[in-house]
Amino acid sequence: MPKRIPLTMNKPPQILILYAHPTPHHSRVNRRLAQVAAKVPNVQVHDLYELYPDFHISVRREQALVEQADLIVFQHPVQWYSMPALLKQWVDSVLTPGWAYGPGGEALRGKDFWLVATTGGSVRSYQAEGHNLFPFSAFLPPYQQTAQLCGMRWLQPHLLFGAHQVNQQTLAGHIEAYRKRLANYPNWPELLATDTPIPLTGS
Numbered sequence: 455m456p457k458r459i460p461l462t463m464n465k466p467p468q469i470l471i472l473y474a475h476p477t478p479h480h481s482r483v484n485r486r487l488a489q490v491a492a493k494v495p496n497v498q499v500h501d502l503y504e505l506y507p508d509f510h511i512s513v514r515r516e517q518a519l520v521e522q523a524d525l526i527v528f529q530h531p532v533q534w535y536s537m538p539a540l541l542k543q544w545v546d547s548v549l550t551p552g553w554a555y556g557p558g559g560e561a562l563r564g565k566d567f568w569l570v571a572t573t574g575g576s577v578r579s580y581q582a583e584g585h586n587l588f589p590f591s592a593f594l595p596p597y598q599q600t601a602q603l604c605g606m607r608w609l610q611p612h613l614l615f616g617a618h619q620v621n622q623q624t625l626a627g628h629i630e631a632y633r634k635r636l637a638n639y640p641n642w643p644e645l646l647a648t649d650t651p652i653p654l655t656g657s
């Protein structure tokens with residue numbers, strides 16, 4: 455695990471949410487998550503599909519934003535067991551060698567990485583007997599290793615399964631849990647005890 459760089463005491467921790475939803479007007483969950491997150495102090499919701507509908511990402515602008523963040527959040531609906539195409543394009547173009555990884559690539563070192571994602575499939579679908587065949591955790595290693603390669607600490611993902619089916623109460627609880635996590639960062643119980651690695655978990 456990377457060595458933690460302590461957060462500066464006199465500066466509140468900055469949270470950058472890379473929000474990627476190709477059809478936000480059809481969103482039941484992510485749009486509400488993003489709206490609630492945007493009201494939390496020191497959180498910036500960076501709406502990639504709004505900013506870059508043509509997929510022409512400003513690498514310098516994105517790198518500057520990331521550099522000032524302590525916690526980097528990928529928030530998106532799961533599409534084909536992965537992230538939406540524009541977020542993948544963001545990873546491909548912004549996480550450059552010599553900046554994000556490799557010799558001289560220290561820009562992300564010591565930051566925290568948090569995946570916040572929703573699935574259409576239920577928890578039961580993400581098992582050997584279900585139509586998705588694998589537990590959701592089987593789809594996480596590309597995210598985890600990307601974070602690891604860049605020296606970021608992997609935090610336990612915040613996942614909502616069955617996004618179209620969950621009842622209003624479950625949805626409201628999920629959204630409130632997100633708001634609280636953001637508002638309390640970095641004072642999360644599992645982080646207070648660390649330098650121990652945060653386990654990779656899914657369903």
Ligand SMILES: Cc1cc2nc3c(=O)[nH]c(=O)nc-3n(C[C@H](O)[C@H](O)[C@H](O)COP(=O)(O)O)c2cc1C
Binds near residue numbers: 531532534574
């Ligand atoms: C192109 C596409 C691919 C999708 N792939 C998956 C998938 O691999 N696994 C899954 O559980 N749901 C999949 N879904 C369902 C979305 O994850 C689901 O609609 C979304 O999480 C709901 O969140 P929202 O209300 O914010 O849109 C897919 C949806 C679309 C449009």
